[in-house]
Amino acid sequence: MEFSRRALLKAAGLGIAGLAAKPLLDVLARPGAAEAAVGMPGKGTGRRWAMVVDLSACRQSDGCTVCTEACHRTHNVPVLGNDKEEIKWLWTAPYEKVFPEQEPEFMAEGLADSPVLVLCNHCDEPPCVRVCPTRATWKNEDGIVMIDYHRCIGCRYCMAGCPYGARSFNWRNPRPFIQDLNQDFPTRTRGVVEKCNFCVERLAEGLLPACVEACPENALIFGDFADPDSNVREILRSRHVIQRFPELGTKPNVYYVV
Amino acid sequence: MEERQIKADQEAILLEPVRRTGRTFYTTVTILVALIVVGLVAYVNQYRTGLGVTDLSRQVFWGVYITNFVFFIGISHAGALIVAVLRLVKAEWRRPITRAAEVVTVFALLFGVASILIDLGRPDRMLFLVKHAQFQSPLLWDVISVTTYLTASSIYLYIAMIPDMALLRDRGGRLGWLYQTLSLGWTGTSRQQRRLDKITNFMAVLVVIIAVTVHTVVSFVFVMTVQPMWHAAILAPYFVAGAIFSGIATIILMMAFTRKLYHLEDYIKPIHFNNLGLFLLTMALFWFYFTLAEYLTTVYGNEPTQMAIFWSKLTGGYAPYFWAMFVLCFVIPLPILAFKKTRTILGTSVASVSVIIGMWLERYTIIVPTLTTQRLALPAVNYAPTWVEWSILAGCVSFFVLLYMLFTKIFPIISITEISEGRERLLAESREGAGSHASQAAPGMSTTLEL
Numbered sequence: 001m002e003f004s005r006r007a008l009l010k011a012a013g014l015g016i017a018g019l020a021a022k023p024l025l026d027v028l029a030r031p032g033a034a035e036a037a038v039g040m041p042g043k044g045t046g047r048r049w050a051m052v053v054d055l056s057a058c059r060q061s062d063g064c065t066v067c068t069e070a071c072h073r074t075h076n077v078p079v080l081g082n083d084k085e086e087i088k089w090l091w092t093a094p095y096e097k098v099f100p101e102q103e104p105e106f107m108a109e110g111l112a113d114s115p116v117l118v119l120c121n122h123c124d125e126p127p128c129v130r131v132c133p134t135r136a137t138w139k140n141e142d143g144i145v146m147i148d149y150h151r152c153i154g155c156r157y158c159m160a161g162c163p164y165g166a167r168s169f170n171w172r173n174p175r176p177f178i179q180d181l182n183q184d185f186p187t188r189t190r191g192v193v194e195k196c197n198f199c200v201e202r203l204a205e206g207l208l209p210a211c212v213e214a215c216p217e218n219a220l221i222f223g224d225f226a227d228p229d230s231n232v233r234e235i236l237r238s239r240h241v242i243q244r245f246p247e248l249g250t251k252p253n254v255y256y257v258v
Numbered sequence: 259m260e261e262r263q264i265k266a267d268q269e270a271i272l273l274e275p276v277r278r279t280g281r282t283f284y285t286t287v288t289i290l291v292a293l294i295v296v297g298l299v300a301y302v303n304q305y306r307t308g309l310g311v312t313d314l315s316r317q318v319f320w321g322v323y324i325t326n327f328v329f330f331i332g333i334s335h336a337g338a339l340i341v342a343v344l345r346l347v348k349a350e351w352r353r354p355i356t357r358a359a360e361v362v363t364v365f366a367l368l369f370g371v372a373s374i375l376i377d378l379g380r381p382d383r384m385l386f387l388v389k390h391a392q393f394q395s396p397l398l399w400d401v402i403s404v405t406t407y408l409t410a411s412s413i414y415l416y417i418a419m420i421p422d423m424a425l426l427r428d429r430g431g432r433l434g435w436l437y438q439t440l441s442l443g444w445t446g447t448s449r450q451q452r453r454l455d456k457i458t459n460f461m462a463v464l465v466v467i468i469a470v471t472v473h474t475v476v477s478f479v480f481v482m483t484v485q486p487m488w489h490a491a492i493l494a495p496y497f498v499a500g501a502i503f504s505g506i507a508t509i510i511l512m513m514a515f516t517r518k519l520y521h522l523e524d525y526i527k528p529i530h531f532n533n534l535g536l537f538l539l540t541m542a543l544f545w546f547y548f549t550l551a552e553y554l555t556t557v558y559g560n561e562p563t564q565m566a567i568f569w570s571k572l573t574g575g576y577a578p579y580f581w582a583m584f585v586l587c588f589v590i591p592l593p594i595l596a597f598k599k600t601r602t603i604l605g606t607s608v609a610s611v612s613v614i615i616g617m618w619l620e621r622y623t624i625i626v627p628t629l630t631t632q633r634l635a636l637p638a639v640n641y642a643p644t645w646v647e648w649s650i651l652a653g654c655v656s657f658f659v660l661l662y663m664l665f666t667k668i669f670p671i672i673s674i675t676e677i678s679e680g681r682e683r684l685l686a687e688s689r690e691g692a693g694s695h696a697s698q699a700a701p702g703m704s705t706t707l708e709l
Contacts, residue, residue: 023393084315084639101562127484133397134383134390153386154309154379156319157397163484169319169379171310190308191379248484 047142048225049198050253051212052235053117057219067117068092070214071196076187078177087168089196090119090211098244117220119211120145120166120196121244121252128158128167137193143225143253144198154191163248167195225253268677269425272670275520276426279667282519287663290656297653300646301376309379311646317639318629322647323377325621326654329504330370331404331476332497332617336505337363337411338469339537342462350683351533353676354525358516359509360415361671365661366508367408369654374400376650396478403475407468414461417454420444421675433668473501480624486563487556487628496548503541503587504617507610510534512662514607516671525672528603535606538613539595546588567627575640576627579619586616 058064071077071090080086092115096103103112122145129137129145136151137158159167173190181187185201188194199209207213212220223232232255235241241255304311314321340359344352375381391398424444427437444450477497480488510531517526556568571580591609594600626641665671 084313084317085310086316088316130394131396131482133392133395133401134386135392136386136390151383151386151390152380153383155374155377155397156379157395157479159319160480160483160485165317168316170308171314172308189380190310193379 045141046226048253049122049143049203050223050225050232050255051119051198051209052221052232052241052255052257054219054221054235054257055114055116056257057217058117058215059217059219064216066214066216067211067220070210073180074182074199074202074210075185075197076174076178076182077194078174079179080172080174080177085171087170087174087194089168089194090117092116093118099242102242116256118164118166118244119254120198121164121250121254122196122198124251124253125249127161127163127248127250129161131157131161133157140200142200142203144200145195146197146200147192147194149186149188149192149194152192154193156193158193163245163250164252167193169193265678269674271522271524272672272674272677273426273429275666276668276670277431283663283667287660290660290663293656294653294660296649297651297656300649300653304376304646304650305381309377311644313642313644313647315639315641318626318641320377320625320629321641322622322643322651323373324625325618326373326651327370327377328476328497328621328625329618330366330373330654330658331473332501332504332621333508333614334363334366334370334407334411334505335469335473335498335501336366336509337361337414338465339502339505340509340534341414342465342469345458345462346466350680351530353680354522354672355509355513355530355534356676357415357418357669357673358512358671360411360418361662361665362505362508362512363411364408364415365658365665367404367411368661369658371404371408372654396475396482399475400479403468403472407465407472410461410465410468414458414465416440417457417461418673418676419669420454421446422670422673425674426669436668470498473498485628486561486631487567487624490552492548492552493624496552499541499544499548500617500620503538503545504614506534506538506541507613507617510538510606510610511614514603514610516666517603520666520671522672525677531603531606532598532601535595535601535609538591538606538609542588542591542595542613549584563631567631570627570630571623575630576623579623583616583619583623586612587620588616 068088068090072079072088075089077087077089094113095116096112098116098118122139122143124139124143126137126139126145129139132138133155134151134153136148136153138146140146154169156169159165159169170188170190170192175187178187199207199211202209209220209222212222221231221235223230225232227233235257236255239257241257243252243255246252312321312323337360340352341356341363345356375384378384387398387401391401393399420441421444423437424441424446427434427441474494474497477493481490481493483489513526513530513534517523553568556564570576590612594605594609630639630641
């Protein structure tokens with residue numbers, strides 16, 4: 001059977017173009033655009049969960065760790081005891097590290113070292129989501145960046161994508177290191193990535209996130225950006241807020257009142 | 259009559275490694291297998307306990323394994339350049355080295371892929387890369403392009419071997435059944451020959467295009483993040499140039515060993531090392547140019563996060579790696595390769611070893627210092643690879659060399675058909691009385707054409 005070379009090349013070209021069409025459209029789609037459209041007001045459930053951390057009310061400088069403990073206890077986060085392998089969903093870091101480019105030379109005393117609470121920002125344009133090769137992480141319809149622990153292959157590309165260092169990896173089996181097992185939340189295996197999930201399981205029951213509820217100073221304000229009358233929208237209207245690395249275009253949903 | 263005799267002698271020498279195996283071979287294989295076993299033990303340890311047996315951490319989560327990945331894929335560019343480009347520009351001196359170069363390509367790619375799989379936290383889920391592929395991810399682009407490159411290179415290697423396998427089939431021997439199957443009924447008719455030429459030329463063009471995309475896509479894994487010093491457009495051509503650089507060095511080294519071990523001095527001559535050495539020199543200069551461009555723009559821009567990484571490389575914790583890389587990639591090879599007097603087989607081999615180690619360090623200093631940047635609001639940690647990581651690297655390199663050596667035992671490492679073709683072409687030209695063609699390299703002719 002004799003094909004002319006021309007016919008073969010035409011068929012091959014069309015075949016490749018056909019196969020490449022969908023993947024190409026995927027690549028060129030704005031990351032998170034589909035999910036963001038669903039999360040925007042008026043579409044899907046229409047919620048946009050966000051958090052404001054009031055640094056003036058937060059007493060982390062007095063050694064308070066109530067929020068971190070509540071979070072880690074609720075979610076079976078193991079206590080590994082060393083800096084290298086530790087898993088943390090919510091923790092504090094010095095101001096100069098959290099906002100490195102907003103640090104004037106002669107700033108207020110003690111501010112540079114004061115502890116700032118950091119967590120996953122659940123960005124509107126998450127750089128971690130678009131680099132995951134298996135779609136184990138995605139932005140759900142309420143704006144929460146989720147992880148499927150059963151699909152994650154542990155390549156850690158999402159950790160490279162996140163400019164905030166919000167994600168942790170299970171370098172070994174975490175189960176022996178969980179101090180107080182919460183039967184209502186799954187544990188993870190070794191080899192997968194995890195991070196703050198805005199307590200999606202508590203939100204489903206109408207509860208506030210564990211850290212927000214636990215804070216004795218009410219320094220954490222959690223609400224729905226899609227609702228113009230929500231507490232978080234009120235704070236943004238009335239007080240000056242800053243974000244971590246806004247210039248990177250990730251559109252984080254965690255704000256800080258300094 | 260004399261021509262036939264020369265041809266028979268030539269075949270005999272080239273088929274010698276396939277026919278006989280000496281003691282040196284067995285000794286080398288034993289050492290390599292020992293190293294591979296150490297690597298396997300290390301990997302099993304890692305598979306059972308988790309990636310925590312390495313010195314990777316929450317902050318430095320990519321290290322030796324990703325370095326190995328980029329390094330091996332880089333080396334695989336040897337084949338594309340030597341074989342395909344030289345064939346397309348009709349450089350006759352390529353003939354004795356084409357097969358070795360393609361073999362290096364195919365096996366290096368295998369270990370590039372292996373390195374990424376070794377790095378996965380859940381390797382049992384590796385097929386999710388196919389089943390749940392997300393095409394927005396540069397890692398997926400990697401999967402596609404590396405698979406395509408591996409397929410194309412394997413096909414290219416195979417079709418070039420068909421006439422040789424027909425030769426081996428006709429000679430009989432213990433692996434006759436293998437050669438019979440693989441030679442696909444090749445009988446050397448001019449029609450078959452023409453077809454083979456057409457396909458080979460087409461594959462050559464394809465392989466060159468794919469090779470450039472492969473290492474560009476590998477660089478995109480880093481470029482598409484927003485990490486300082488990774489999110490730089492220059493990384494794409496930098497990686498391609500670096501890949502060709504390390505690829506040629508590997509070829510030179512493999513050729514030097516092959517020549518020595520199998521007594522192929524009549525086929526692999528100083529001229530080949532001279533030409534490859536000139537190629538290596540060109541790539542060294544390209545490498546220097548790209549490195550200079552990258553660091554000069556960083557310094558002049560003076561952006562805090564980038565400068566933190568810059569200083570950690572030049573004077574800080576990563577200074578030993580950075581300066582070792584610079585010396586090995588540039589300071590040592592440049593004088594050796596620049597002067598004809600030192601551009602000998604030994605000289606180019608020394609330069610190649612230097613370049614290979616230097617390029618491994620180059621990948622390392624691209625990946626690790628950025629991960630220790632202060633932007634991530636994490637405490638500074640050091641990264642000192644453990645025995646597991648070094649063993650796996652040693653195991654991969656040993657396995658690569660072992661596969662190459664096993665190949666030389668089953669198939670001729672120098673393409674007999676290519677050599678014959680070259681000789682026939684030269685004889686045809688000289689019969690036409692074109693004396694000026696005497697300056698072309700004629701591998702296999704041990705007569706008057708000394709270069």
